[in-house]
Amino acid sequence: MSMSAGKETVFNAAFEKSIAGSEQPGWLIEIRRKAFGSFVEAGLPTVRNEEWKYTNVSPISAASWQVLTAEDAGPVSGDFDLTKGIFEEIEGGNRIVFVGGIFREDLSRMPEGVSASQFSEAYDDEKFRSKFSTIVDTELNGFTALNTAFSGEGIFLRAGKDTKVDQAINLVFIGVVGSAGFPRVLYIGETGSEAEIVEHYLRAEESEYLTNAVVEISLADEARLSHTRVQRESHSAYHVVTSQAELGRGSVYDNTNIHLGSKLSRHDLGMGFNAEGGEGWIDGLYLVDDEQHTDTHSRIDHRIPNCVSHQTYKGILDGKSRAVFNGKVFVHEKARGTDAYQSNKNLLLSNDARVDTKPQLEIFNDDVKCAHGATVGQLEEEELFYLLSRGLPEDLARNLLTYGFAEEVIEKIKVPSIKKALDEAVLSRLHSRLDTAE
Amino acid sequence: MLLEIKDLYVAIDGKNILKGLNLSINKGEVHAIMGPNGSGKSTLAKVLAGHPSYEVVKGEILYEGKDLLELDPDERAREGVFMAFQYPVEVPGVSNAQFLRLAYNEKMKHIGEEELDPLEFNDLLKEKAKIVGMEPEFFKRSVNEGFSGGEKKRNEILQMAVLDPKLALLDETDSGLDIDALRVVAEGVNTLKSQENGIVLVTHYQRLLNYIVPDFVHVLAGGKIVKEGGKELAIELEEKGYDWVRAAAQ
Incomplete structure (x- = not known):
């Protein structure tokens, strides 16, 4: 137990409040209760946990976060004009806005060509029920458990069979000072569908808050998704996000992750294949300075033959910043014909910056094409x-x-x-x- | 006088490479610096361009009467010193046209001339590219990225054409070129040769000098110039090799 009693109470009270009088179906309440139980049991991770060895989240554990609910999530604090300051940068005319982790219909302009609903509108949807909380492992760590515990609401996106969504779907996450936000998104791309999602993590003002998001992605056969995440949080904020994609036969997932902001950011991302012929591109760039800390942990599982995963992560570090990259690629025994590539390259612009990188490729089949590597260096004098x-x-x-x-x-x-x-x-x-x- | 090197001693990593070198170059002249491997030919070119790895231990370099060693590499370039690299560097993500315009405008700004906008510069670039027979498709490609050896060397001469240096140092520009590429590069240099600039060809082989005829040939051995002459000296070296000059140097 790493949480102090006081903190537990903060989340306890907020959790009980969000459960009480909820009209959510029993199955969802059960998932949430179980998740909260697992959070209480495990707490948030500490550096004693191998997966969190280089990323110390004790400042998150020690803070007294406020958890917003739909009822008390009002306009963002301060005099920041949301509509002018932030939204004018979001192209495409649509935006699905979360403030402090809570979906804000009043600020959103829902996209066209894709079914976008709140979870509460989708509780009876068989597709929603069959995928919700099955892609990201709730018990991966205390953060995924906590997010799931507060995931009664969220946004469910579904691109219908053989539809091509013309506009990029913008998901906008805005932090609120002093609050812990638990935004949650489930995307289902049905057979032959094609869409683009852009996640924007933004600040309304320079302040301390926590974004703890979970994004689940399910691609059916021949579905295509371009998924870009751009993290520009406040430099005083904490950003802990978990995303996971499952790929159907012949589906293509193109994921790009940009980390510019936050004091501490941690992204756990995963990809797995449900059938042959899936292709995933997972690329990233982190640019950090001062005392920023960024951590990417990825896990790609090849359990199925003839799938492709390519991962290129680049880091540019200045000041006293620090980056962690841990990339696991597992090529299981049955996954013949796998094509897996992983690289992490880092450029240090200062002598005080530091990188801990560990690309990890484990192969249990001979009939594969795999390569990985990591570099840390400075600009070449030549x-x-x-x-x-x-x-x-x-x-x-x-x-x-x-x-x-x-x-x-x-x-x-x-x-x-x-x-x-x-x-x-x-x-x-x-x-x-x-x-x-x- | 364009360049005057007096009693130059240069070291790298504490090891002496040049040991008392003297050389004078006037505008309108082509000089060839020849010598066996390890004689210090490339060191001389790099020291003149301001490479940070080389330490000038002793001696003086005057460029247009001013102390060249006082200037940083980029200042030297803007003052008209240019070195064509033996191994040109790739710069991904930056197109040749962007790169050349940045360099060109830095120089223009420095000499108080008007900077060019992209359209104006494109016209200039098209003209200059003809000198080395480069197609405009090269302008859009990242600097040297994926270029063949010959394309890289041609690109160096294109840069020389755009930057119009007073002192051009060509470091082993002939290395790795087939005969056709060599001819193109050499013709480019000949076109750029004028009464307003001095050209220094650093080369191991006489081959290049069939196409760019030097006014003076200097043979470098053991860190200093051991023999000087006209273009016929290069032919003599080709026939006899370097052993006899090396022996003479001892």
Whole structure:
């Protein structure tokens, strides 16, 4: 038990309050009660847990978070004008907005071409019932348990059979000072469907809060999903998110994860295959500075023959920042014909930054094509000299090389506002000059 | 005088490479620096360009009468020093056109000339690319990324054409080139040769000098120049090898 009695009470009271008088069906209440029980038993992880060795979440355990409910989730605190400040950056005309973990219908503009409903509207939906809380393991850790315990509400997205959703579906998560938010999303892509989801994790103001989200994704045969996550939380905030995708026959999952914000971020992501011919691309870029800490733990399971998983993660670290990458790829005995690739490359821009990287590939079948690797390094002196020798000032030369390092992941991003955010994060000076150069 | 090197001693990692080198170059001249492997040829080019790994222990380098060693590498470039690399570096994510325009405008800003916008620069680039027979499709590609050896060397000469240096140092530009590529590169250099610039060819082999005819040939051995002459000296070296100059140096 790592939680102090006081904290438990905070979550206990909030949990009981959210259960009491709930009109949720018994099966859901049962899942939530069980999850809360497992949270109380396990607590939030500590560094004694091998999976959390380098990421100390004791500040999260020690804080007294407020848990918002639909009733008390009012407008975001402060004078920040949500509609102008944040939403104008969200392209595509639609946005599904969570504030402090609570879905806000009043701020949302629901997407077209896809079924988007609150969980409460989907309790009787057989598809919802069959997938909810079956993709992400509730007991993976205390965070997934806690999220599930508070997951009575959330957003259920379903792309119908053979439909192509034209607009990217925007999910917007906004933190509220002092609160712990537990947003939850379930996406089901039916046979032959095609869609794009963009998750935006944003701050309304620079403040301390916790985002503990769970995103479950189920792709049926021949379904395609592009899934981009952009984390731009407050630099005082904690971001702990778990996402997991299951892939049907011949389905394609293209996932890109950008981490720019938060004081501490942890992303547990997983992918598994339900049938042959599935392809998953899981790429990421983390850009951290000052005392930021970012941690990605991924687990890809090849239990089925002839599936593809490619993972490219790049990190750029400045200041005293720290990054953790742990990538597990398991190729099980029956998974002949697997094509698995994993790489994690890190660029250190300061002597005080630190990376702990552990790509881990375990193969139990000979008939496979697998490769993995990790690097940690600084800008090459020879490369820098090349640019200097062409007359570029040193700061510009360094920026160009840094951009070049990250380009492989950045080029995947198609959404202009996200591209811009990436530029502003580290490459603004460079880009203001390059923008006009086409 | 464009460049004057006096009694230059250079070390890398504490090891002396150049030991008392003297060399003078005027505008309008082509100089070939030849010598066996390890003689210090490339070191000389890199020191002039300002490579940070090399330490000038002693001596003086005057560029247009000013102390070159006072200038950082990027300042030297903007003042008109250019080195074509033996191994050009790849810069992913930045197109050739973007890169060249950045470099070009940095120089223009420095000499108080007008900077060019992308359209204006594109016209300039098209003209310059003809010198080395490069197609405009190269402009959009990332700098040197996925280029063949010959394309990289041509790209170096294109950069030289755009930046219009006063002092061009070509470090083993002939290495790894087949005869056709060598001819293209050499013709490019010949086109760029003028009364306003000095060109230094650093090369192991005489082959390049069939196409770019030097006014002076300097033979480097043991960290200093041991023999000097005209273009016929290169032919003599080709016939006799370097052993006789090495012997003469001792």
